[in-house]
Amino acid sequence: QVQLVESGGGLVQAGGSLRLSCAASGFTFSAYAMGWFRQAPGKEREFVARISQSGSRAMYVDSVKGRFTISRDNAKNTVFLQMNSLKPEDTAVYYCAADYSAVSTTDSYDYDYWGQGTQVTVSS
Secondary structure (H helix, E strand, C coil): CCEEEEECCEEEECCCCEEEEEEEECCCHHHCEEEEEEECCCCCCEEEEEECCCCCCEEECHHHCCCEEEEEECCCCEEEEEECCCCHHHCEEEEEEEECCCCCCCCHHHCCEECCCEEEEEEC
C-alpha cells in the first residue's frame, strides 16, 4: 500500500522557518522523483519544488527560489522542504507527490502518488 505522509506544518510568523517532511512507503522511493505542491484557499494547486531520483537536480517555482530548499534521504525514504523567510502568501496546504518519470515536470497530473497534505500558515 502506497503511502506519503507529510508532517512539519504549523503556524509561524512572517520571516520564520519551517521544515516539512514526507515519509514514503509502499513503493521504491529511490526510483521516483519527488515534488512539493501547495494549494491556498480558493486557488489551484501550485508546483513548489521537485527533486530528481538521486537528489542531484532540483527545480523551484520562482516565488520560492532562494528561500526554499528541497532535499531527500533515500535511505530513509523521506523528502524534505526547508522553508525560510516565510511570507503570508506562502500560506497553503502543502502536498508531497511522487513521479516515476525522469522528465522534469511541474504539472500535477504527471505525478503518480500524493500525500494528504499539511497546513502551513504564515501570519503577518
